[in-house]
Amino acid sequence: MVTLKQIAEELGISITTVSKALKEYPDVSKKTRKLVRETAAMLNYKPNSFAVNLRTKESKTIGLIIPEIVHHFFSSVIKGIISQAEKKGYLVITLQSNESYELEKKQIDLLISKRVDGILISLANGTADYKHISEIIEHETPLVMFDKIAKVVKCSKVIIDDRKAAYKATQYLIDIGCKRIAHFRGPLLPQNSIDRFLGYKQALTDNNIVYDPSLVYLLNDMSFEEGKFYANQLLKDHTNVDGIFINTDLVAIGAISEFNNKGIKVPEQINVIGFSNWFMASVISPSLTTVNQPGFKMGKEAFKLLYKEIKNKKKNKNIRYNKVVLETDLVIRESTKIK
Amino acid sequence: MVTLKQIAEELGISITTVSKALKEYPDVSKKTRKLVRETAAMLNYKPNSFAVNLRTKESKTIGLIIPEIVHHFFSSVIKGIISQAEKKGYLVITLQSNESYELEKKQIDLLISKRVDGILISLANGTADYKHISEIIEHETPLVMFDKIAKVVKCSKVIIDDRKAAYKATQYLIDIGCKRIAHFRGPLLPQNSIDRFLGYKQALTDNNIVYDPSLVYLLNDMSFEEGKFYANQLLKDHTNVDGIFINTDLVAIGAISEFNNKGIKVPEQINVIGFSNWFMASVISPSLTTVNQPGFKMGKEAFKLLYKEIKNKKKNKNIRYNKVVLETDLVIRESTKIK
């Protein structure tokens, strides 16, 4: 491995000058600068990033913690983050919490130990206290939360307006003529499922439809099977439901599958709207009307905020927390139909 | 940030002793060791990884380059890699080549500059020359290729036996009574699509079925739409095809969708087998019979090999390249049926 020292010896000059020549310092003559650059190129010099890190106290590396990698939405986010980070010369270390609070804590420790320049995190469903998050902030490591955030924690955030998105979806069901609309909701944590439920409820009352709690089903693991199960349950409990807004696409697909099996026609007898716009939603039959959750963009925006904070920290500027709320749109497909 | 020096001053001993106490060196008394550990814990000391990296010349970080993150198979691989790496105390920097040779080259440069301890790579489809890969090897950076590999390159590899897997899939179609079996194949690069095609062909000849080139369709972008397009084309070109082995699940799902639209019954009129076992394959209707490609396991194995190489390099052992071939199995679902 060739070092500054070797280049210096090769040319009979000092390490200092070599370093400066390579970094456009003004106090080195054009002649030596050229010379240094040429020999550096010739010897295929690459700065030792370990030494640079130590000296500059930054590694141009950030940490990312997500609940689950194998997931269309989150992998889109990762892609967005990595693409944006690359533009600014940052690399991304990815860890996953597996939806576990304990693991999440451990991963944060790991990243702090590694002294990453910043941390991006989307919380695990199980996370209810935020001491580990506070540690990041006390450590003065720039932090941005996205998607599954904690409202209480003071830091920059990137989210969608879950409530508004759910409202729009429910409103659409009403607009196309649905009279009795059910909702499959997610667990009481994270915040997202609460907000989506509230959006659903708000849309009903705004349209003078009486909110009927028996039409709301609380799901746990949000799986395909659960979608099937509760679709079946719904059919047992009610006969006149003509629309259903479902917390996430996978469950919606399970429900549609069950409706198909039971001979219930989608969308003729029941309209279905999902949430997230997984790729899958576009290729099943009938294809799924759903709320598009812009994962890639969320990733980009999250990194942009983090980058700002990193810059600010370097300049010792006062901290200003930003909050970006991304627009969602309803992707209309075959699982809904105007009456 | 608390350093060894601060602990040393706190206790009135030398930095050396503090360092040794924390690392179980035998030449420090139990008493001082206890003392040091306690104050280190009290001050919440965390070793400066930048300094450690510089001193030990390793960062406990590896690089990972994949063609595309938002992809069920590859995200499974990532998950496998990260989980295994974590067990051994390694972190993973993920980059994506976006199926571009140029980007792939750039990412490799980046990782080498960062001085990662090793590199895991799955090649872009477009990659045809391997100078950039050779550079990694010349750099003496441990390297393991997985899935989309280059046979020519001398390094450790983790793959599945594409040919055998395709053979098994085709054989299954024959076993359940198919007489005329089509194949949607991938482009001429990467190797995988060639091998899958060869497996298909071999199975036919081994069963005394004449290979008919007109039954093989060469696809480009392997998309859902292409699946629909060629399914339609197949229907135009042939009337008596009763089975089809398709290079990848997404295309298979597109084909099934088109068959549904045209009123062709799957599996009654035509049996369909895909490849990869994307999650999607299990939730569409009819669910897809497919070759299970063990992404998570591939990730784990790839890291295990890399870890071995890193260890060997540290011990200056002679290099031994390993090759792991993972078993695949056929997941039988609704898109195939015994006649």
Add this chain to the structure above:
DNA sequence: ATCTCAATCGAAAACGTTTTCGGAAAATCG
């Protein structure tokens, strides 16, 4: 010739750790 100023360079410290090696103190032995 002296002085000023700009241009160019290099010595040295610093970042925080690991590890070698030698020395002092304590323990063991004859």
Add this chain to the structure above:
DNA sequence: CGATTTTCCGAAAACGTTTTCGATTGAGAT
């Protein structure tokens, strides 16, 4: 009690870079 070994500790070098600050040189001005 002296000699020898063991136990424990610390000085110092090294990893490779960045950056401050002072030194040197030569040109130009007077």
